[in-house]
Amino acid sequence: MTKFLGWIGDKRVLFVAALIVASLLLVYFNGTHFGLEFTGGTRIPITLDKPVTKATMDDIVNTIKIRVTKFGLTQVVVRSVGDQQVYVELSQSTSPEYISQIQSILKSEGKFESIIDGQVALTGDQIVSGSIRDMADTSGSMVRWGVAFIISQDGAKQFANAAYGKGNYPVNLFLDRTEDSALLIKESYISNASLSISEVKSALEKVAGYGKNSVIYMDANGGMTAQQAVDAVVAANKTKATVSENETEIISLLKANNITVDAKTESDMHPDIVNLGLGGVSVNEWPAIGLLSAPNLSPNLATGQSVQQFSIEGPAKGASYQDQVIFAQAEMKRIRSILSGGALPVGIELGSAITIPPSLGKEFLKYSAIGMVIAAFVVFLIIAFRYRSIRHLAPLTFVAASQMIILVCFMSAVGTLDLSTIAGLFGTLGTSVDYQIVMADELIGKAAGGKDEAKRRLEKAGYIITRDVGILTLVMLPLLFSNIVEIIGFVTATLLGSVLGITITLLTYNAVIDHEHKD
Amino acid sequence: MIPVKLPNIYAGNYSLLVILPLVLVFISLLLIPQVPYGIDLRGGMLITLQLNAQVDSAQIQSALASIGVEESEVGTYTNPSGNVAEITISTDPRMNTIDDLLTTLDGIKTKYDSAESTLARLRAEEKQGSDRTSQINEQQRIETDLMAQAITVESDVFSTATSFAGGALSVQKSPVDDIGKIQKACSDAFTEAKDDYKEGIINTLSSVASIQSYSLEEVSPTLSKLFISKVFGVAMLSAILAVVGIFLIFRTLVPSLAVICGAVSDVVMALGAMAIFKIPLTLASFATLMMLVALSLDTDMMLTIKTVKRKEGTPRERAYDAFKTGFAMTSTVIVAFLVLLALGMITHIATYYQIGAVATAGLFGDLIATWMFNAVLVLWHLEGKYGKILGMVGIRR
Numbered sequence: 001m002t003k004f005l006g007w008i009g010d011k012r013v014l015f016v017a018a019l020i021v022a023s024l025l026l027v028y029f030n031g032t033h034f035g036l037e038f039t040g041g042t043r044i045p046i047t048l049d050k051p052v053t054k055a056t057m058d059d060i061v062n063t064i065k066i067r068v069t070k071f072g073l074t075q076v077v078v079r080s081v082g083d084q085q086v087y088v089e090l091s092q093s094t095s096p097e098y099i100s101q102i103q104s105i106l107k108s109e110g111k112f113e114s115i116i117d118g119q120v121a122l123t124g125d126q127i128v129s130g131s132i133r134d135m136a137d138t139s140g141s142m143v144r145w146g147v148a149f150i151i152s153q154d155g156a157k158q159f160a161n162a163a164y165g166k167g168n169y170p171v172n173l174f175l176d177r178t179e180d181s182a183l184l185i186k187e188s189y190i191s192n193a194s195l196s197i198s199e200v201k202s203a204l205e206k207v208a209g210y211g212k213n214s215v216i217y218m219d220a221n222g223g224m225t226a227q228q229a230v231d232a233v234v235a236a237n238k239t240k241a242t243v244s245e246n247e248t249e250i251i252s253l254l255k256a257n258n259i260t261v262d263a264k265t266e267s268d269m270h271p272d273i274v275n276l277g278l279g280g281v282s283v284n285e286w287p288a289i290g291l292l293s294a295p296n297l298s299p300n301l302a303t304g305q306s307v308q309q310f311s312i313e314g315p316a317k318g319a320s321y322q323d324q325v326i327f328a329q330a331e332m333k334r335i336r337s338i339l340s341g342g343a344l345p346v347g348i349e350l351g352s353a354i355t356i357p358p359s360l361g362k363e364f365l366k367y368s369a370i371g372m373v374i375a376a377f378v379v380f381l382i383i384a385f386r387y388r389s390i391r392h393l394a395p396l397t398f399v400a401a402s403q404m405i406i407l408v409c410f411m412s413a414v415g416t417l418d419l420s421t422i423a424g425l426f427g428t429l430g431t432s433v434d435y436q437i438v439m440a441d442e443l444i445g446k447a448a449g450g451k452d453e454a455k456r457r458l459e460k461a462g463y464i465i466t467r468d469v470g471i472l473t474l475v476m477l478p479l480l481f482s483n484i485v486e487i488i489g490f491v492t493a494t495l496l497g498s499v500l501g502i503t504i505t506l507l508t509y510n511a512v513i514d515h516e517h518k519d
Numbered sequence: 520m521i522p523v524k525l526p527n528i529y530a531g532n533y534s535l536l537v538i539l540p541l542v543l544v545f546i547s548l549l550l551i552p553q554v555p556y557g558i559d560l561r562g563g564m565l566i567t568l569q570l571n572a573q574v575d576s577a578q579i580q581s582a583l584a585s586i587g588v589e590e591s592e593v594g595t596y597t598n599p600s601g602n603v604a605e606i607t608i609s610t611d612p613r614m615n616t617i618d619d620l621l622t623t624l625d626g627i628k629t630k631y632d633s634a635e636s637t638l639a640r641l642r643a644e645e646k647q648g649s650d651r652t653s654q655i656n657e658q659q660r661i662e663t664d665l666m667a668q669a670i671t672v673e674s675d676v677f678s679t680a681t682s683f684a685g686g687a688l689s690v691q692k693s694p695v696d697d698i699g700k701i702q703k704a705c706s707d708a709f710t711e712a713k714d715d716y717k718e719g720i721i722n723t724l725s726s727v728a729s730i731q732s733y734s735l736e737e738v739s740p741t742l743s744k745l746f747i748s749k750v751f752g753v754a755m756l757s758a759i760l761a762v763v764g765i766f767l768i769f770r771t772l773v774p775s776l777a778v779i780c781g782a783v784s785d786v787v788m789a790l791g792a793m794a795i796f797k798i799p800l801t802l803a804s805f806a807t808l809m810m811l812v813a814l815s816l817d818t819d820m821m822l823t824i825k826t827v828k829r830k831e832g833t834p835r836e837r838a839y840d841a842f843k844t845g846f847a848m849t850s851t852v853i854v855a856f857l858v859l860l861a862l863g864m865i866t867h868i869a870t871y872y873q874i875g876a877v878a879t880a881g882l883f884g885d886l887i888a889t890w891m892f893n894a895v896l897v898l899w900h901l902e903g904k905y906g907k908i909l910g911m912v913g914i915r916r
Contacts, residue, residue, distance in 0.1 A: 471820065
């Protein structure tokens with residue numbers, strides 16, 4: 001018997017064993033990932049009107065993430081699937097109301113407004129869509145960024161009126177302006193070495209006032225308690241409060257007082273203040289109220305003449321030319337996204353939400369695992385019945401088992417085990433012994449010819465199975481690159497399984513032959 | 520060594536073997552048009568109802584027909600939580616109509632925006648002293664035309680959406696002549712109509728069945744069009760790659776053709792089985808068909824390499840040898856997919872059921888196609904029968 005199992009210590013076989021250990025370690029460190037069908041949860045599929053490039057897709061996924069997180073839904077996963085679909089997934093079980101809330105958030109688009117000295121000069125629907133374009137100037141040593149766009153005739157008239165005589169005033173660009181809210185901030189946010197606190201406060205109150213918001217300084221007069229802060233909101237006659245998400249005590253107290261909480265990140269609460277000199281103070285950016293940029297109005301535009309072609313531009317910051325180009329690109333992207341109201345670059349279509357209860361998912365997983373074990377057992381029985389000798393069965397079982405272990409570990413640690421992957425694993429289970437059957441049948445009863453004959457037969461079998469794997473790869477490859485996410489797991493498992501299968505088969509059988517013909 | 524002795528089917532007059540595969544392929548070809556399409560490829564809705572009590576399928580169908588949903592399929596089964604009804608509804612044609620209208624509107628908007636940009640440029644040039652009156656008039660005429668078209672499309676969308684929703688919509692047409700607002704109104708109307716339509720269906724269903732909970736899976740016309748074009752592209756590309764690969768391996772016509780014939784008849788038989796057992800063509804079953812092509816090519820090539828490229832023994836012996844190996848190979852795969860099929864039937868997971876069923880049927884087809892058809896073609900080739908046939912019709916090689 002030991003004569004037939006001598007190959008186990010061969011370095012090629014040990015290499016396969018090392019692969020198994022590596023894949024187990026991969027699972028240990030990466031963890032296993034299961035699809036929604038097994039974990040339970042809700043998925044809202046989104047279809048884009050047309051396929052997009054990788055970069056655009058990243059933009060879209062980011063925009064959707066921002067939309068979703070802006071409404072405080074942090075337990076939501078947004079991921080692209082292929083080049084034309086996006087999945088929004090919630091792991092926890094959810095009520096239909098919650099799902100429809102998310103659906104309406106996903107559909108919502110931002111509202112762009114530009115305000116000059118308290119007057120609305122331009123709104124998003126006055127910008128001719130598709131007219132927004134970059135106009136960076138990278139020719140000189142100083143890079144300038146710029147975004148040009150065209151506005152409608154009505155928009156041009158409105159802008160000319162609002163801008164009349166306001167040369168060099170800040171043009172406040174708002175996206176989803178916060179309105180009628182109490183802004184709970186701290187004086188420490190606005191300390192500025194070159195400006196007095198009262199100057200800054202009046203500038204802040206001015207921009208906040210555009211949306212009838214009031215500003216409350218929580219650390220004024222030795223600091224407020226949470227109760228005092230809430231009292232201040234009530235005193236300001238507001239039913240909504242914008243506050244940093246870190247202020248958990250205040251948030252729960254606000255909710256207890258039936259005040260709507262608009263939680264922002266800590267950094268969104270910090271205004272960016274610019275000293276314009278000559279006593280002028282401008283708030284350049286304050287995401288808490290939706291103020292995202294405030295370029296200065298060119299005096300040419302303040303003459304009352306209506307103009308339809310506009311541009312927003314400025315010098316790019318950065319030490320090197322390269323840094324400036326990167327800055328310019330980022331700035332143009334930001335301005336573009338503000339002007340278009342945070343709109344997605346392509347139209348989207350929301351699909352119906354699919355919900356799988358976690359208990360059902362567990363059930364599915366349990367049945368799948370049991371099925372897998374049964375299938376493995378039956379396949380083994382067929383092989384055992386056919387070969388009935390440890391000499392053939394040992395390498396066959398070793399190859400099939402190591403192939404399946406590595407494949408399952410890899411697919412669950414690097415990929416995701418979903419329904420289609422599991423179905424692919426069943427197929428691989430069936431084919432896992434196929435290459436060894438070709439090998440074994442070539443070698444059976446013909447070993448008498450000695451090592452050379454055996455090697456020659458091994459090569460013949462190798463010829464067949466490498467062609468088989470080659471053709472399988474050719475046929476399945478277009479599916480792998482089709483971006484049809486519904487079946488990608490199935491295809492990956494099948495392809496990877498056969499490549500693994502042939503590699504392990506060739507390594508093991510070469511070792512077996514070498515050891516059987518040692519003497 | 521081999522305990523199960525498979526009969527040597529090539530010992531006698533093996534030519535008769537081709538009758539069975541030929542008949543099966545012929546029948547399957549006739550059946551292919553009847554292969555049902557799953558909702559991912561034809562668009563539509565799959566509603567799964569968890570019921571408090573059993574319900575009659577015919578009752579559900581007639582209730583749906585009463586609200587204008589003529590084409591529906593209803594399946595019922597039980598799961599640990601009780602009775603389940605699965606209802607498949609095809610995409611309503613009005614939905615496709617609105618979808619097309621929205622695409623048209625999108626095109627109008629693009630043209631309008633470009634006219635608007637041109638106008639802005641012309642007006643700016645005029646301000647600087649150039650005379651652009653005729654061009655401005657021309658652009659304005661274009662804009663007026665486009666606006667009129669947009670308004671027509673808008674009223675088409677609203678009338679179709681109203682009929683689709685089965686009642687008045689709360690969304691109003693755009694009060695002003697602004698294409699962006701028209702577009703928004705149309706898409707809102709479409710969304711509302713779709714929601715009303717779904718709500719109508721669920722309400723109708725709850726009038727005939729006591730519903731505990733329901734889930735609704737929907738494939739929009741856009742998505743199903745996308746899937747169809749992808750499936751078609753993948754199938755073409757895979758076919759081309761496979762044919763090129765096979766010719767590169769064999770470099771002779773007859774064996775290559777035999778291998779390809781084997782794979783094609785395998786897929787045809789799988790499709791025939793899908794028609795008989797009403798297994799829908801979905802993304803999952805399509806991927807399975809592709810896998811079947813690959814697996815069937817595997818055994819076909821093993822057969823052809825063992826019989827054509829080798830010289831030991833007679834061709835018949837070599838074919839029998841290959842048959843024994845191939846039978847073992849295919850039977851292990853069949854067993855694995857049979858377990859998956861059983862799993863699909865127990866859990867009612869459609870992906871498992873479709874993949875398991877198509878693979879099992881296709882692999883049985885593969886056994887028949889490879890060993891009764893393909894093997895015979897190869898043996899005819901090796902025993903010089905083509906020469907005789909060609910000679911009979913007067914062609915010399």
